[in-house]
Amino acid sequence: MKKDAYDVIVVGAGNAAMSAALSAREQGARVLVLERAPRAKRGGNSSFTAGGFRFVFHGVEDIKKIVPDLTPEEIACTDFGDYTAEQYLDDLGRITQYHIDPDLAEILVRNSTPTVQWLREKGIRLVPNYGRQAFKHEGRFKFFGGFIIGAVGGGRGLIDGQFAAAEKLGIDIRYDAQATSLLRGSSGVDGVRVFAHGVEEEIRARAVVLACGGFEANREWRTKYLGPGWDMAKVRGTRYNTGDGIRMALDIGAQSYGQWSGCHSVSWERYANDFGDTDLTKSGQRNCYQFSIMINAEGQRFLDEGADFRNYTYAKYGRVVMQQPGGYAWQVFDAQGAPFLRDEYKLRGATKVQANTLEELADRMRDVHPANFVATVRDYNASIKRDVPFNPNVKDGRCTVGLAMPKSNWANPIEVPPFEAYSVGTGITFTFGGLKIDTTGHVLDTADTPLPGLYAAGELVGGLYYFNYPGSAGLMSGAVFGRISGREAATAALAK
Ligand SMILES: Cc1cc2nc3c(=O)[nH]c(=O)nc-3n(C[C@H](O)[C@H](O)[C@H](O)COP(=O)(O)OP(=O)(O)OC[C@H]3O[C@@H](n4cnc5c(N)ncnc54)[C@H](O)[C@@H]3O)c2cc1C
Incomplete structure (x- = not known):
């Protein structure tokens, strides 16, 4: 050349x-x-x-x-x-x-x-x-x-x-x-x-x-800079972004900048492949959580699913899922929430269970404390301000009252069968x-x-x-x- x-x-x-x-x-x-x-x-x-x-x-x-x-x-x-x-x-x-x-x-x-x-x-x-x-x-x-x-x-x-x-x-x-x-x-x-x-x-x-x-596609750097557990995150996109450009520039004296311990990460199909697939029929996206309650292995809610529009919360909730026992969670919907689920929830690769009672659903999830889960749903249902109308296009203020972990908007009860639960882990998007x-x-x-x-x-x-x-x-x-x-x-x- x-x-x-x-x-x-x-x-x-x-x-x-x-x-x-x-x-x-x-x-x-x-x-x-x-x-x-x-x-x-x-x-x-x-x-x-x-x-x-x-x-x-x-x-x-x-x-x-x-x-x-x-x-x-x-x-x-x-x-x-x-x-x-x-x-x-x-x-x-x-x-x-x-x-x-x-x-x-x-x-x-x-x-x-x-x-x-x-x-x-x-x-x-x-x-x-x-x-x-x-x-x-x-x-x-x-x-x-x-x-x-x-x-x-x-x-x-x-x-x-x-x-x-x-x-x-x-x-x-x-x-x-x-x-x-x-x-x-x-x-x-x-x-x-x-x-x-x-x-x-x-x-x-x-x-x-x-x-x-x-x-984000460099497992070793993820663990080194983002911290323990990040080696286990699924990469939502390409396998080729391994930090080469950053390393090449640092090698000649460039300045490192920004939040090296931070990343964009979402709740993502728990058993997704290690890297993303541009074939959207295999997408691990699970971004309809604002119409769910999310529970961890102990059967407890651990974040405010309706804190804000999903565009302002989804990129930080992957880390919160990783911090749960075992690094996983379940998004739980009832028949009223299910119509809001996007196509990716209906794909074959989704880890999903369905049942007509909460007890049965807990049994099918297998790795969630069953009694705590049923109690969590009952407490949540009882705390909802049902007189506030539901509107998915605005922050509707339909919230819970009196729970240690509130749900601030779109709080619909989980009470109409069939119930569905989707298991999620952490998907990393970019660093x-x-x-x-x-x-x-x-x-x-x-x-x-x-x-x-x-x-x-x-x-x-x-x-x-x-x-x-x-x-x-x-x-x-x-x-x-x-x-x-x-x-x-x-x-x-x-x-x-
Ligand atoms: C599933 C998913 C959905 C998303 N949806 C949106 C959205 O709708 N809107 C939005 O704003 N953002 C979205 N994002 C985030 C968005 O992808 C990134 O912010 C953006 O694409 C980054 O662009 P980029 O050009 O910096 O990097 P990339 O698009 O990742 O491009 C990096 C390029 O560098 C190449 N490369 C890497 N190393 C080398 C090397 N050593 N030599 C030569 N080439 C190299 C790679 O092959 C690639 O071509 C999404 C991300 C994912 C994973």
Whole structure:
């Protein structure tokens, strides 16, 4: 390979990487994308997603700019609401217990709408996420929880669209190509060492963008940084995110940043495979817990299932499940809750039991204290403020009274047979700790000085999420910082 054959090398091929590549190419740079995975498994965690983006909008008029083919019927029966920049910043602050880097938060929020618009211009089609983000209640849909738009075809549709745009623009893509270290010359980072098809090689470029994910698929790092028990978590997405990009940058003096002991993790099918499957008919998703009660091995409730919309609680509840005896829990529904269960609960891989009495259900769960369980359900049923009407689209205030562990919203009794229970463990989505970047995507060293030629975006950036995460901020931040870092890397490379 000729020296400086490329202006910009992008390591990784998920949403952040492809946004960086498209943006760098837009500046006129010659771009190479290195994807560790084979072609059939390209796209990282981004390809496992629902393709949801959290961005600022004001009413249906803004939505129509992004989804021009909304039908008059859809408009008539939907309350899209607003999501202001102030709400977005408040959510990011509240959810992360105000640890989020304020400069990164500001960049994410202010660039969210133009970046979604930019993706659309690149050919990504977007639609409202009816069903998962808005229930039909009394004849109308009302979106809740801050995000409403997803890519057509979900994450796979998003990734295929980004690859199609990249190929059209002449971006080179190499599959089965694992970056292993960064190369440095007199003017800073000037290439990467790559292991591809059993052979090591060096590829030169004037700037490098790292966008190759966190370390959630690295069992050893999980245990080392997240703590004991995390070796047993199931990985919801790709097997290829083992922290390579973070390690490569730390090796040349980059600063570690963010919450290294934190991650996004959910309650997930207990006996799921070790890694995710983009075939959604095998999804381990169990996100309808707000219409359940969750109980542990001792037959006790241990979290507030209705504390907030699921977009604001699901990413921290995986850790809470792991902390239970044996690291598992059961989500229990009755016949009134069952209609809210999404398709993934009905798949063959779900660990499910069903019975006509609570005693029988306890017997079938086998690993839950039966007498405690029955008492927990009876106490819970007796504590519900039944005069408050149930409404799944708002925080309805239908809560329990007097329980040590409250349920704050959507507290429907578990009393109408048949009863169903689904067993869950912990599924890890992505890790929160990573590299420190500035607002141009430049990677900083331990003295907060930019490392020449090195940029980063996506999951491997630290400082955005702590303790928890607001649903669909991941793709949005990957696209925002990918677009910025690609542009900045290209500008710096072309100026060299
Ligand atoms: C099941 C699931 C559902 C989700 N749903 C949503 C959602 O709807 N909305 C949302 O915002 N977020 C969602 N997320 C989170 C979201 O996936 C991430 O926030 C986002 O995809 C991260 O993008 P990324 O580009 O940083 O990383 P990834 O998409 O994971 O891409 C990393 C890339 O780097 C490659 N790579 C790794 N190591 C190397 C190496 N050494 N050399 C070369 N390449 C390498 C990988 O193969 C991959 O292509 C979901 C996650 C999962 C698992």
